[in-house]
Amino acid sequence: MQHDLLAIIPELMLIATALVILLIDPLLPPDGRRGLGYLGVFACAMAGLSTWFLRNEEFTAFNDAISLDRYTIYFKALFLVIAVIAMLLSEKHLELHRRLLGDYYSLILLATVGMMVMTESIDIMTFFVGLELMALASYILAGFFRYDELSVEASLKYFLTGAFASTFVLFGLALLYGITGYTNYQQIGETIAAGNVPGSTLVIAIILVIAGFGFKVGAVPFHNWAPDVYQGSPTPVAAFLSVGPKAAGFAVLIKFMTVILGSESGTWVGLIIAIAIVTMLVGATMALVQRDLKRMLAYSSIAHVGYLLLAISASGEEVAAFASASIMFYLAAYALMNLGAFGVLVYLSNNSSFGNRLDDLAGLGKQFPWAAGILTVFMLSLAGIPPTAGFFAKFYLFAAVVDAGLAWLAMVGALFSLVSAFYYLRVIVYMYMRQPEQELERSGERSFDLNLGLGLAAVGVLLLGLYPSPVLDAAQDALLMVLGF
Amino acid sequence: MGEFNQLAFWIIAFTVISCAIGVVTFKNLIHSAISMVCCFTGVAGVYVLLRAELAAAAQVLIYVGAISILILFAIMLTRHRSGDLKIFFHRQSWAAIPLMLLVGIVFTGVLASAHYMNSSSEAMNPDTRGIADILFNDYAFPFEVLSLVLLVAIVGAVLLASKEKQL
Amino acid sequence: MTPLQHYLFLAVALFSIGAWGVLARRNIILVIMCIELMLNGINIALIAFSNYSLDGAGRGQVFVFFIFAVAAAEVAIGLAITIALYRLRERMSVDELHEMKG
Numbered sequence: 001m002q003h004d005l006l007a008i009i010p011e012l013m014l015i016a017t018a019l020v021i022l023l024i025d026p027l028l029p030p031d032g033r034r035g036l037g038y039l040g041v042f043a044c045a046m047a048g049l050s051t052w053f054l055r056n057e058e059f060t061a062f063n064d065a066i067s068l069d070r071y072t073i074y075f076k077a078l079f080l081v082i083a084v085i086a087m088l089l090s091e092k093h094l095e096l097h098r099r100l101l102g103d104y105y106s107l108i109l110l111a112t113v114g115m116m117v118m119t120e121s122i123d124i125m126t127f128f129v130g131l132e133l134m135a136l137a138s139y140i141l142a143g144f145f146r147y148d149e150l151s152v153e154a155s156l157k158y159f160l161t162g163a164f165a166s167t168f169v170l171f172g173l174a175l176l177y178g179i180t181g182y183t184n185y186q187q188i189g190e191t192i193a194a195g196n197v198p199g200s201t202l203v204i205a206i207i208l209v210i211a212g213f214g215f216k217v218g219a220v221p222f223h224n225w226a227p228d229v230y231q232g233s234p235t236p237v238a239a240f241l242s243v244g245p246k247a248a249g250f251a252v253l254i255k256f257m258t259v260i261l262g263s264e265s266g267t268w269v270g271l272i273i274a275i276a277i278v279t280m281l282v283g284a285t286m287a288l289v290q291r292d293l294k295r296m297l298a299y300s301s302i303a304h305v306g307y308l309l310l311a312i313s314a315s316g317e318e319v320a321a322f323a324s325a326s327i328m329f330y331l332a333a334y335a336l337m338n339l340g341a342f343g344v345l346v347y348l349s350n351n352s353s354f355g356n357r358l359d360d361l362a363g364l365g366k367q368f369p370w371a372a373g374i375l376t377v378f379m380l381s382l383a384g385i386p387p388t389a390g391f392f393a394k395f396y397l398f399a400a401v402v403d404a405g406l407a408w409l410a411m412v413g414a415l416f417s418l419v420s421a422f423y424y425l426r427v428i429v430y431m432y433m434r435q436p437e438q439e440l441e442r443s444g445e446r447s448f449d450l451n452l453g454l455g456l457a458a459v460g461v462l463l464l465g466l467y468p469s470p471v472l473d474a475a476q477d478a479l480l481m482v483l484g485f
Numbered sequence: 486m487g488e489f490n491q492l493a494f495w496i497i498a499f500t501v502i503s504c505a506i507g508v509v510t511f512k513n514l515i516h517s518a519i520s521m522v523c524c525f526t527g528v529a530g531v532y533v534l535l536r537a538e539l540a541a542a543a544q545v546l547i548y549v550g551a552i553s554i555l556i557l558f559a560i561m562l563t564r565h566r567s568g569d570l571k572i573f574f575h576r577q578s579w580a581a582i583p584l585m586l587l588v589g590i591v592f593t594g595v596l597a598s599a600h601y602m603n604s605s606s607e608a609m610n611p612d613t614r615g616i617a618d619i620l621f622n623d624y625a626f627p628f629e630v631l632s633l634v635l636l637v638a639i640v641g642a643v644l645l646a647s648k649e650k651q652l
Numbered sequence: 653m654t655p656l657q658h659y660l661f662l663a664v665a666l667f668s669i670g671a672w673g674v675l676a677r678r679n680i681i682l683v684i685m686c687i688e689l690m691l692n693g694i695n696i697a698l699i700a701f702s703n704y705s706l707d708g709a710g711r712g713q714v715f716v717f718f719i720f721a722v723a724a725a726e727v728a729i730g731l732a733i734t735i736a737l738y739r740l741r742e743r744m745s746v747d748e749l750h751e752m753k754g
Binding site for chain 3: 124125139152153156159160171174175181
């Protein structure tokens, strides 16, 4: 029993903190609420510490509901980093919009718990409950500015598409249970590999699961919600939503595709490749025409999902370990640079009349040299230019795809990556080489939290770019131990 | 007994499907909601035929009781002078019927033709004690996580729909 | 006994009708209702599988209880968002009326 609880110590810490925040929030005066964010950050730090002590454990807990191993530890640490940076980015923004409430931090913590449960699940029911915990918390976060119509509309759109997508995943899972009689990933996978299942039903289950995941991570043709949701929801929330649920979705997708459907890779590799190509195409081309920066980042995140799906298709081949490790590294790099890019938007809208439009960036290099400099780092990283994390992430990813014997696919990916470099670099050109028609009005005040969050993301991006081996080794170790490659 | 079972199934299935079509096609939202209640009740009947009495009872309590009332309340609360609340994003609604017809036919064909190796012809659904055994032994962890899902729902509902003033 | 396939037919029918409603209708509350129809279809499939399965008997039924709880939570959130949006729209239309009166 003690052993079982050991596996969920990080979750227990976050849950306890979320409850404490909910309890003491009404008792505090409005300006006393600032401390709640630090409480959340502190809890994440403690949870991060506990993952460090748990890093060599490997066991399943709660009657095979969850497993603790390097793979889940890697992702738990990543989710904690995401949560910390997201909370640091939020405080000032919430205060300026008069929505500084403890509920916000509770929801971020609970959404993080949901992601952890998803990732550590080895049973479809545990997975489903974790998924819904994350999803419900995200819907509310998207509508957190409930007096802002755009935010509530974003929340509604996210909810409707998310709930619709959940039913697809659920039907797929129900069919998997129906044809195998098991709910445990391993047992389902073994039954499928033994070949005792009706093949056509299996194909339908695979299509449903892939469609549902496609919705969740924002792959074409199920991507339409992403730009509206990111544009409408509060910018710090958009930062969180654009990385957290995606990382969790891919963490589970890797498990699904290797443990459950590993023996059926012939069925799904083609489908994933097709989705990946269309996703990159739509993401890269649509981002070109956006004038709103949050929409542009949304389409850029769709393009990144396309690259990640490329590597998922490579994980159906023999070199699965390399491909999956490259996805894990890519997710870490992507999380840092995307959080950072959104974070700069938060900074600018806190401190000036910045309206998230591309034209607002003109002359920023002079007016806000620090913010412009940091945004340049993130844009270079998103474009995949050395010496940033984005470069190595893309390099490993495409290398894995080439190793899988899909060199032409890597070429296609590199081509789209070239197209996407255009709109990232355009941001830099606007900031440094264009004269503003009208200077932004300065307003607001400095926030230590926000600067710290941005600093963490920027340092992370540069560190991962200059010295990627620790994280990459961690990812590879995780896969060696867990998925049995 | 077997024939009675079959007959009852087809009657209930017919009711459920026609009520479901009613939910989608009725112009008046209240009619849709009432049709939905009938549909949910019919589904409870299906559970009884499948010897899942506990699930049938839960279906009546949760779907026919709680969820339907919640939806009816929401309909009442959002009656607007300018008509019902519409979704603001564009949809190709004409494509929905053929698409779903195709999906339905393909799925039915595949599922009906499949041979389920591990299936038996005897009723196997366990009784309430058996359900409790499975739920509280094997699935205790997701059951606990479920409490968090409900907590999030409470927090969210209060946060979004309460009438508090802005700070 | 009714064969498993008949129950699956009913499940798929309910799922497809619900999906049709989600795609075709534009009223928010109706869309939420249609999502519930889809979930009911899935529940029928799960309980049917659970009833006819040799190894996994009962597990499907437990899964259905999870779906019940999650569906209730989901509806609560969905309707809360709908009401929040309604309040905003209503306030706006009231403001418009005031403006017109001068």
